[in-house]
Amino acid sequence: MMKHRTRRVWEWIIERAILMAGLAAILFVVAIFLFLVRDSVPLLKTVSLGGLLAGKRWLPTSEPPQFGLLPLLLGSLYVTVGAMVLSVPLGLGAAIFIAEVAPPRWREVLKPAVELLAAVPSVVFGFIGLLMVGPWLARTFDLPIGQFAALGSLLLAFMAVPTIVSVAEDALTAVPRALRDNSLALGATEWQTISRVVVPAGRSGIVAACLLGLGRAIGETMTVLMVTGNAAVIPEGLRGFMEPIRTMTATIAAEMGETAYQTPHYFALFMVGLLLFLITLGVNMVADIVIHKAGGMKE
Amino acid sequence: MRIPPRLAQRLAFGLLYASMILVALPVLLIVVLMAVKGLAGLSPALFLHGSQALLPSIIGTVCLVTLTGVICAPLGIAAAVYLSEYAKRGPLVRLVRLSIVNLAGVPSVVYGLFGLALFVMLMKFGRSLIAGSATLALLVLPLVVSASEEALRQVPQRLRDASLALGATKWQTVRRVVLPNALPGIITGLILAISRAAGETAPILFTAAFFSLTDPYPNSVFDPVLALPYQLFVMSTEMPDVPIENKWATALVLVVVVLGLNLGAIVYRARLRRRQRW
Numbered sequence: 001m002m003k004h005r006t007r008r009v010w011e012w013i014i015e016r017a018i019l020m021a022g023l024a025a026i027l028f029v030v031a032i033f034l035f036l037v038r039d040s041v042p043l044l045k046t047v048s049l050g051g052l053l054a055g056k057r058w059l060p061t062s063e064p065p066q067f068g069l070l071p072l073l074l075g076s077l078y079v080t081v082g083a084m085v086l087s088v089p090l091g092l093g094a095a096i097f098i099a100e101v102a103p104p105r106w107r108e109v110l111k112p113a114v115e116l117l118a119a120v121p122s123v124v125f126g127f128i129g130l131l132m133v134g135p136w137l138a139r140t141f142d143l144p145i146g147q148f149a150a151l152g153s154l155l156l157a158f159m160a161v162p163t164i165v166s167v168a169e170d171a172l173t174a175v176p177r178a179l180r181d182n183s184l185a186l187g188a189t190e191w192q193t194i195s196r197v198v199v200p201a202g203r204s205g206i207v208a209a210c211l212l213g214l215g216r217a218i219g220e221t222m223t224v225l226m227v228t229g230n231a232a233v234i235p236e237g238l239r240g241f242m243e244p245i246r247t248m249t250a251t252i253a254a255e256m257g258e259t260a261y262q263t264p265h266y267f268a269l270f271m272v273g274l275l276l277f278l279i280t281l282g283v284n285m286v287a288d289i290v291i292h293k294a295g296g297m298k299e
Numbered sequence: 300m301r302i303p304p305r306l307a308q309r310l311a312f313g314l315l316y317a318s319m320i321l322v323a324l325p326v327l328l329i330v331v332l333m334a335v336k337g338l339a340g341l342s343p344a345l346f347l348h349g350s351q352a353l354l355p356s357i358i359g360t361v362c363l364v365t366l367t368g369v370i371c372a373p374l375g376i377a378a379a380v381y382l383s384e385y386a387k388r389g390p391l392v393r394l395v396r397l398s399i400v401n402l403a404g405v406p407s408v409v410y411g412l413f414g415l416a417l418f419v420m421l422m423k424f425g426r427s428l429i430a431g432s433a434t435l436a437l438l439v440l441p442l443v444v445s446a447s448e449e450a451l452r453q454v455p456q457r458l459r460d461a462s463l464a465l466g467a468t469k470w471q472t473v474r475r476v477v478l479p480n481a482l483p484g485i486i487t488g489l490i491l492a493i494s495r496a497a498g499e500t501a502p503i504l505f506t507a508a509f510f511s512l513t514d515p516y517p518n519s520v521f522d523p524v525l526a527l528p529y530q531l532f533v534m535s536t537e538m539p540d541v542p543i544e545n546k547w548a549t550a551l552v553l554v555v556v557v558l559g560l561n562l563g564a565i566v567y568r569a570r571l572r573r574r575q576r577w
């Protein structure tokens with residue numbers, strides 16, 4: 001009888017612990033947010049939010065320091081937009097190929113191969129970009145320096161592609177077989193079936209795939225730190241792509257190591273982190289909502 | 300002018316083939332580059348001697364990822380058990396899932412900031428193995444939870460029903476029936492998480508990594524460590540004098556460690572799928 005009771009108490013404790021572990025994820029997201037706020041808001045005592053977001057100069061170590069985030073925001077925007085322009089068509093093309101065109105035997109090889117690309121550490125991409133691709137592009141196109149925004153975009157594109165391929169391919173594969181058969185039976189060609197039936201049916205998943213790829217590209221750090229030249233200047237027009245630039249992530253990675261605890265510079269870097277956190281949070285939320293809508297439609 | 304459907308199809312398929320090739324090309328390129336350039340610089344001396352010896356970094360990375368696994372495995376598996384076995388559909392579970400999705404999307408450098416503020420400063424661990432591992436554990440937690448939950452869900456309901464019908468309690472069923480059957484899938488997920496942690500640089504930049512060869516091995520979890528990805532970063536950005544072959548060889552070792560773990564997990568999973576009884 002006694003044994004029975006201790007077991008009950010034991011199980012009660014374990015099951016509470018499991019519940020706690022389940023809820024821990026919520027706690028972590030909230031904790032990350034709170035710590036970012038705690039260590040960034042004190043900056044607003046020295047700079048106004050408007051001056052921060054519209055400030056054109058990022059000179060954190062000059063006297064007096066200037067914490068204008070505009071160059072960093074635009075730097076991230078340039079690199080990310082460039083990466084999406086390259087990775088969305090490529091990734092969707094590859095996803096459609098794997099899901100609809102490739103023979104089943106290829107499919108089993110191609111998808112893991114693309115996913116393996118996702119496993120390559122970002123520092124390795126940066127290394128290859130810095131030592132090989134950058135110098136080679138600079139020679140070929142006669143650029144003054146082998147580190148520039150478009151190089152970051154190019155490498156980031158290949159880091160975002162696996163996410164896009166993987167999620168979009170799942171979405172296309174989930175489109176019911178009957179839709180394809182009906183379309184083909186009506187005399188449509190395979191391409192007409194793909195472009196007018198399968199892709200529209202899987203569009204929520206495809207949109208989500210692009211958003212998740214976008215999230216990956218914005219948050220990527222080591223690669224852009226190594227290959228984009230790290231000049232905190234405001235890029236101008238299309239030419240900005242061929243010039244050195246500096247992203248939000250790279251700024252944190254480059255400067256936090258030499259920054260004293262809870263100085264204005266430290267607070268400013270946490271402010272950049274907070275902005276990054278909020279941007280990726282927004283992108284991921286929208287992606288999640290889009291995916292869940294798709295789930296609801298299928299049911 | 301209308302393009303005839305057959306021609307349109309040929310054009311479109313041509314583009315699809317082209318994009319597949321462009322996507323697959325870098326995979327091949329990285330493998331070939333690493334093999335050719337990296338192997339040329341590989342030598343026993345590279346691991347043991349000189350200012351860029353790899354052995355201390357390899358050991359540092361092993362320490363980091365082992366501790367990461369120790370921290371995140373219990374938490375991640377327990378969270379997966381909650382989601383798969385205990386949670387009832389509702390707003391709370393929706394919130395947990397949304398949190399996991401968002402944790403997976405937080406940039407790695409932001410984890411670094413969080414680790415710096417919480418583990419290094421507030422908890423006073425200093426720049427250390429434990430702070431780095433705790434930060435990496437948070438980063439890979441979503442991976443472990445998703446993989447474990449998937450593995451738990453694949454255990455057929457009838458096994459649970461049979462166990463409960465024999466008079467086992469809920470927890471006994473989970474502990475003796477569900478978890479053992481899901482274990483291979485959970486282990487696969489853990490290996491993938493470890494491989495991710497082994498290649499990350501940004502989260503350990505200000506929480507754990509350092510570069511010194513006077514005393515490269517950590518004596519306790521409160522010492523800073525060398526790490527392979529960090530060493531590659533330092534070598535390629537701050538050491539122009541180091542022979543380029545050594546840099547390629549370092550990159551090769553990192554890629555072999557990370558992709559080796561990954562391939563291992565993929566092969567292991569494929570073999571299990573074939574053997575599965577249901």
